Amino acid sequence: MSSDYNPPDTPLEVIHDDHEIVVVNKPHGLLSVPGKGPHLADCLEARVRAAFPTALTVHRLDRDTSGVMVWALTPHAQRHIGLQFEKRRPKKTYIARVWGEISDDEGTVDQPLIVDWPNRPLQKICYETGKPAVTDWKVLKRGNGETRLRLNPQTGRSHQLRVHCLHLGHPILGDPFYASGEALNYERMMLHSEVLKLHHPDGGRMLTFKAKAPF
Numbered sequence: 001m002s003s004d005y006n007p008p009d010t011p012l013e014v015i016h017d018d019h020e021i022v023v024v025n026k027p028h029g030l031l032s033v034p035g036k037g038p039h040l041a042d043c044l045e046a047r048v049r050a051a052f053p054t055a056l057t058v059h060r061l062d063r064d065t066s067g068v069m070v071w072a073l074t075p076h077a078q079r080h081i082g083l084q085f086e087k088r089r090p091k092k093t094y095i096a097r098v099w100g101e102i103s104d105d106e107g108t109v110d111q112p113l114i115v116d117w118p119n120r121p122l123q124k125i126c127y128e129t130g131k132p133a134v135t136d137w138k139v140l141k142r143g144n145g146e147t148r149l150r151l152n153p154q155t156g157r158s159h160q161l162r163v164h165c166l167h168l169g170h171p172i173l174g175d176p177f178y179a180s181g182e183a184l185n186y187e188r189m190m191l192h193s194e195v196l197k198l199h200h201p202d203g204g205r206m207l208t209f210k211a212k213a214p215f
Contacts, residue, residue: 007031007042012051015068015209020077020201022052025211026069028188032060044069058082062159064176067094067193068211072201080201085156091197094151094161095140095213097190098170099183102147106138109164113157122177123159125167133157135164146173161191190215 006029013025024044026032031043048055048071055071056078072078084090112130116122124130134154141148147170151161165172171179174186192213200207 005031005035005040012047013211014051015211016207017052017073018202020073021070021081022048022055022073023068023070023196023209024048026061026066026193028064028066028192031063032069033057045071059085059156061193062162062189062191064174064189065094065191065193066188066211066214068196068209069193070196070198070209074201077201081198084198088155089199091195092153092156092193093195094153095192095194095215096149096151096161096165097173097215098147098149098165098168099173099179100145100147100170101142102139102149102168102170104139106136107168109133109135109137109167111164111167113160113163115158121158123157123163125163131155131157133160133164135161137164137168188215 008027008029010027016023026044033045034041034043054073058072058081072081111125113123113133114126114130116124136152138150140150153160162172162175162178166178171183173183173190175189194213195210197208
């Protein structure tokens, strides 16, 4: 991810904003936060701060993943939401298109993950040193050699959904790290954060934010 970084030139899509938070629909191909070097400076964080100068990062999505992201607008909101993520309270729903037709209708992948150090940023399953990683999945549709899945991660490990789908034998279509052959030949990675549920930092009420998958 260096010279091949060509972030999309799309306007900021705000789903919700108030005195504590702003929720946006992240486009695929855009870093959540800046990478190392000026060529990786364009990111969602910078674009959000251009419109909301006090915005603070509380979580991330992979560059090639699109969908719902929340930003704190105050230090209080950052602490409050950060603690929710730490305690795994937010409920996240992703939509993915994966290679092949999965025979079962639903299931759970419980496979510990850790960085594949010589090949970082790739992650790998490791039973000795991996951290717990659990993903619930459900088939929404199958046909034409692929399956549409609803994914509900119980944990938030790096590349969790991508590695867990690969473990199932059905890599996410267009995944530049974990797909290969024909499964790689797509215009984008077919992974989208469609729903995020969390407690508002002012009062604690549960809110649901949605951005429909564009594929």
